[in-house]
Amino acid sequence: MLISIQRVFTCLLLSSCFASTLAAQDTPTPVDPATVIRCHTHHKHQEMRASDPGLDARRADINAQIDEWIATHPSTSQDAVIIIPVVVHVLTGPGMPPIYYDQIRSQIDVLSQDFRRSNPDKVLTPNVFSSVAADTEIDFCLADTDPNGNYTSGVTYTTTSVDNIGNTSAYYLTASGGHDIWDPDSYLNIWVCQIGDGILGFTFQPGVAPANRDGMVIDYRYFGNIGTATPPYNLGRTTTHELGHWFNLEHIWGDAFCGNDGVADTPEQETFTSGCPSFPQFSCNNNADGGDMFMNYMDYSNDACMNLFTAGQKQRMLATIDVQRPGLKSSNGCSLNSVPSWRGSDFSESLSVFPNPSTGEFTAYIEFNAPSTVDLRVYNQLGQVVERNQFTQFYSGNLPIDLSQQPAGLYLVELTTPFGIATKKVQVLEH
Template identity: 45%
Template sequence: MKKIILSVSLLVMLFSCQSEDDTNANTDASSKVAHRGCASHDVLEEQLRQNPELALNMNEIEEFTNNAIAQGRLVNGKIEIPVVVNVLYKTAAENISLAQIQSQINILNQDFNATNPDYNSVPALFSGVKANVGITFVLDAVNRKSTTKKSWGTNNAMKKTAQGGIAPTSPTTKLNLWICTIGGGILGYAQFPGGASATDGVVCDSRYVGNTGTATAPFNKGRTATHEVGHWMNLRHIWGDATCGSDLVSDTPTHNTANYGIPAYPHYSTCTGTPVEMTMNYMDYTDDAGMYMFSQGQKSRMAAIFVSGGPRFSFGQP
């Protein structure tokens, strides 16, 4: 079983692996992305560099999460998340349709409630831990803004009015989803619980939203948002952003590193015990068609943030 208690120093080490510079906002974003790129970990590293107290805050969240899981103090009933979508566009294609946006909301509801058509494709080895998270999403509002920016990068400019973006709407009670061209091969990124409310939410590139309109293969089944919302709900990448690292969940196998494409099953890890990797987990880097499950441990970790005292408790209130 994975050890899931973190000290402050270990937390800092976890988020201090070698990282790339923030994506240049002027990067040519016109080419098709071949492999999934999520900047959530890199953005977190930058936030930790700018604000060392964030490590303490996140360590407290880890302690709270572990205690909530251990004590069975998890959410009862249904959590419904209102979603505010902020579309920033330079071209007509980037100004995606309401139908494409709604298709993404529908996919989130399927993926977080185990009604996705590929849910039953989970191998027998993992059938005992596959989870219905039981969280729903409803489209609350769509804000649109024309821009001259070719791409936005990962420095949260799209969330700041002064930098041409759209400020978040009620971020302590609504999930803000920014849709724009990010650039640099990044499909999306999210802010983990514990960060500033002024930048809280999820960002997705307009070409990888939903399953219609401009949605571009192999990321045209809406799983970029599912992956990023997982981060927003405190899930780590399944390989722990380090070789044979920990995602802080006990029922996911230890992965060597990220997986790409759609790996043939079974795909064995070379980490201790050579477990079969859960490549179909939403928190890996596989293509959209290759990911279709959360685990029970991930469900518990997500549920813990919504209980009284949790970092997203306000989302669970009437």
């Protein structure tokens, strides 16, 4: 259960607030790649094009500026890593399970690893491509400061009644049941929701979408690498791929038979790759170039079979940031302008439980002096989660916890916040 409240007292009036009990989640049943649409970005582009006669000329102009930047910046090495503030708008629609903060965190970690080439599976990049594999020197942080300069967890939660909202025009409008964008010049906006029609995600290249929808939409089943993440797209690479498009990358096959992706160091490739073929595969006479680079993030391979961006793709992304999205480099989104006074403090002080021992009904008292995202889990001795509550705007208060349906024994209460974890052992007596 997902609860967004200003004060926990409000919640105490609602008896259902604390009914949340969650068994340890198993990995969801895999989906058949033949039944999904790996990426809807090209389709969305065509959709926008149909109603925007100026789009082609605008895109041509942007690409010309980017090509000029690349021509005048032959070295791709940066003075400093660019850190992009990210805000995730979770839109919980009908029948959709809650998306917890740790799943969102897991996606940000994947982005950091993939873009900085610190992904553990980089060792799987074939030798023939290892010389072009790049650390893009682009990194990500969950925003800690909102557009008004206030502290934020970097996540907004909205409960919506709109079915498959990601494939409607409602997701980017609060008034329609979605959530308004945060200034896309300063934040990368990711809406996590149900999209429907088997679509994993989509975004817009620069100049394609109006500012109020200039972000990415990812289906909740393909976001992050834990929780609801569904094989074979459960390693967070859908977001890595879509972010490549947001930075103006094309698909590796150029969306045409042996097409051009505008990048010199990716071999020509006949079409997209499904599943996870064995290396090498050849097409378009690309033998001398090493064959198909189906492990590039801009192909359609399974998440586990992707592991690189190239130096050419890096250059195109850096050019795009400088030419089209320069505000990201001066954003205050991760500046912690309003540092919570408890940041860096000892979190064990923030959590107390009483009575302890108990017969299963006890209270967790949490104390903060700034609103925070809070994720409170209770584990049994097998490490299974037997109770879980999450709040997005939590100050201080009592959380009643009921383990009276659980056997007697030792349990662990764990409190996770963006800035630390506190744990307390509790004993449940025979009852």
